[in-house]
Amino acid sequence: MMTEKTQRQLQDLEKRNQQAMAGGGSDRIAKHKKGNRLSARERLDVLLDPGSFVEMDRFVTHRCTNYEMDKNKVPGDGVITGYGRVNGKIVYVSSQDFTVIGGSMSRTQANKICKVMDLALKNGAPFISINDSGGARIQEGIESLGGYADIFTRNTIASGVIPQITAIMGPCAGGAVYSPSITDFVFMVKNSSYMFVTGPDVIKAVTHEEVTKEDLGGATTHSQKSGVAHFATEDDKHCLLLIREMLSFLPANNLDDAPILPTNDRPDRIVENLTTLIPDNPKKPYDMLAVITECVDEGYFLEIHKNYAQNIIVGFARFNGRPVGIVANQPQVLAGCLNIEASRKAARFIRFCDAFNIPVVSFVDVPGFLPGKDQEWNGIITHGAKLLYAYAEATVPKVTIITRKAYGGAYIVMGSKLLRSDVNLAFPSAEIAVMGAEGAVNVIFREEIASAADPVKKRAELIAEYEEKFSNPYVSAELGYTDEVIEPALTRKRIIDSLEMLKHKRDIIPAKKHGNIPL
Ligand code: HXC
Numbered sequence: 001m002m003t004e005k006t007q008r009q010l011q012d013l014e015k016r017n018q019q020a021m022a023g024g025g026s027d028r029i030a031k032h033k034k035g036n037r038l039s040a041r042e043r044l045d046v047l048l049d050p051g052s053f054v055e056m057d058r059f060v061t062h063r064c065t066n067y068e069m070d071k072n073k074v075p076g077d078g079v080i081t082g083y084g085r086v087n088g089k090i091v092y093v094s095s096q097d098f099t100v101i102g103g104s105m106s107r108t109q110a111n112k113i114c115k116v117m118d119l120a121l122k123n124g125a126p127f128i129s130i131n132d133s134g135g136a137r138i139q140e141g142i143e144s145l146g147g148y149a150d151i152f153t154r155n156t157i158a159s160g161v162i163p164q165i166t167a168i169m170g171p172c173a174g175g176a177v178y179s180p181s182i183t184d185f186v187f188m189v190k191n192s193s194y195m196f197v198t199g200p201d202v203i204k205a206v207t208h209e210e211v212t213k214e215d216l217g218g219a220t221t222h223s224q225k226s227g228v229a230h231f232a233t234e235d236d237k238h239c240l241l242l243i244r245e246m247l248s249f250l251p252a253n254n255l256d257d258a259p260i261l262p263t264n265d266r267p268d269r270i271v272e273n274l275t276t277l278i279p280d281n282p283k284k285p286y287d288m289l290a291v292i293t294e295c296v297d298e299g300y301f302l303e304i305h306k307n308y309a310q311n312i313i314v315g316f317a318r319f320n321g322r323p324v325g326i327v328a329n330q331p332q333v334l335a336g337c338l339n340i341e342a343s344r345k346a347a348r349f350i351r352f353c354d355a356f357n358i359p360v361v362s363f364v365d366v367p368g369f370l371p372g373k374d375q376e377w378n379g380i381i382t383h384g385a386k387l388l389y390a391y392a393e394a395t396v397p398k399v400t401i402i403t404r405k406a407y408g409g410a411y412i413v414m415g416s417k418l419l420r421s422d423v424n425l426a427f428p429s430a431e432i433a434v435m436g437a438e439g440a441v442n443v444i445f446r447e448e449i450a451s452a453a454d455p456v457k458k459r460a461e462l463i464a465e466y467e468e469k470f471s472n473p474y475v476s477a478e479l480g481y482t483d484e485v486i487e488p489a490l491t492r493k494r495i496i497d498s499l500e501m502l503k504h505k506r507d508i509i510p511a512k513k514h515g516n517i518p519l
Contacts, residue, residue: 024099048084102134110147124253132170188219325353
């Protein structure tokens with residue numbers, strides 16, 4: 001039988017718990033939840049498996065006394081932290097509560113976040129941060145800045161060791177934007193989240209430009225224009241469910257293997273549609289996304305950075321249950337050329353896959369690097385080198401399928417065997433050459449064409465001759481640069497054969513502090 005003292009203690013605990021659960025109070029919560037937004041606790045309910053959340057530091061309060069802040073204390077201090085499960089696997093989480101002093105970052109709030117980050121790193125499990133905050137707690141002055149710095153440091157140390165994901169679900173401004181940006185994937189919610197280093201008011205004062213918050217740093221802007229966000233989601237729920245989906249592809253840490261899911265899709269399934277998908281005319285575009293979805297398990301592909309640098313496609317899929325990262329040129333956009341944005345997008349994705357033992361499968365149809373002053377002046381040389389570097393340094397299994405064009409430097413870059421790729425396959429329609437036939441004859445036969453009786457006819461003859469000689473996969477196959485020229489219908493089977501063959505791949509690069517990727 002419970003004693004009176006125990007009863008009192010339990011009642012006291014219950015009262016304190018209720019106080020913490022109430023956050024900034026019902027009025028602020030009601031205001032916050034307008035327009036499909038969830039409360040900080042509801043967000044964790046959606047993200048985590050039901051009943052799995054264990055909260056830590058629920059009763060932590062700030063220690064600031066400036067501006068009578070000692071009279072404004074809410075248990076938890078504007079962030080909910082702890083651990084739970086996603087698809088049965090442990091993850092560590094923080095969720096800022098905008099209803100408590102605007103979710104602003106106090107020294108104690110930062111300490112709470114750092115505590116779970118340390119646990120995530122020590123125990124090798126993903127860290128997911130849900131951000132919704134007015135930034136540094138103004139009343140605390142630079143103490144809160146120290147807190148941000150501690151988080152940035154942990155983000156950096158944990159990079160490549162555990163997956164780190166950020167969901168931006170409200171304001172995120174000033175230096176606060178840099179934690180998300182160090183993490184591996186940034187999810188934003190349309191029309192209710194924004195990120196910028198300086199807001200519209202400062203911009204107006206300094207540059208006289210007028211811009212809205214949404215236009216400057218909303219989900220659409222960052223997922224299309226800057227590439228800062230990998231996903232622009234419809235609402236809070238969509239965002240959190242998508243994070244669960246992404247986690248289903250990821251290992252817990254860099255020493256773990258990605259989870260294999262059972263599939264009903266046969267590994268030797270013949271992909272008949274691929275026989276007719278690549279147009280005869282090499283100038284005609286087709287949708288590389290269709291090639292990917294035809295091949296992968298159950299046609300399921302989680303595309304990342306869908307609306308940014310659409311000339312290259314990246315994302316996760318599975319082959320015979322095993323997660324892979326897919327990188328593919330998209331002939332429908334800029335003819336699949338590589339440019340600055342595409343190089344940066346794919347390079348960072350490949351490095352993520354390599355850090356977390358996820359094989360990289362590349363589908364190639366690339367006419368080259370995008371020419372132009374804009375590209376050169378903005379450093380396509382350095383940015384293109386990032387992609388080359390990422391492919392070359394990656395030690396995970398790398399399987400590449402060339403569907404059509406693979407010209408020049410872009411051929412080398414896009415997961416060729418020349419850059420330590422393990423398996424290179426080519427369709428009979430592949431054109432693996434130094435450059436396209438038209439460009440080539442213009443350079444090497446300039447004088448013959450100019451002096452011919454009928455220059456147009458002569459040029460056409462020379463192009464046909466060059467195509468016959470070089471625009472095919474067989475020169476490369478003769479040299480062993482291409483391992484096999486395959487019937488397109490066999491693509492799925494051959495990719496799975498290759499991944500199976502490479503299952504125990506061991507590849508090491510010399511020990512070093514770290515490489516010096518051309519940033
Ligand atoms: C303390 C804050 C706060 C902050 C908001 N609040 N931001 N308190 N520090 N940074 C409080 C408000 O006083 C208010 O309290 C409550 O949170 C809700 O804020 P509202 O302004 O009513 O909400 P809303 O109208 O939705 O506007 C949201 C907002 C605005 C646009 C984010 O609050 C805002 O501009 N906040 C300040 C942003 C900022 O300049 N932060 C510092 C940036 S410097 P009550 O009691 O009225 O409910 C920085 C450096 C980081 O962050 C560097 C890292 C290296």
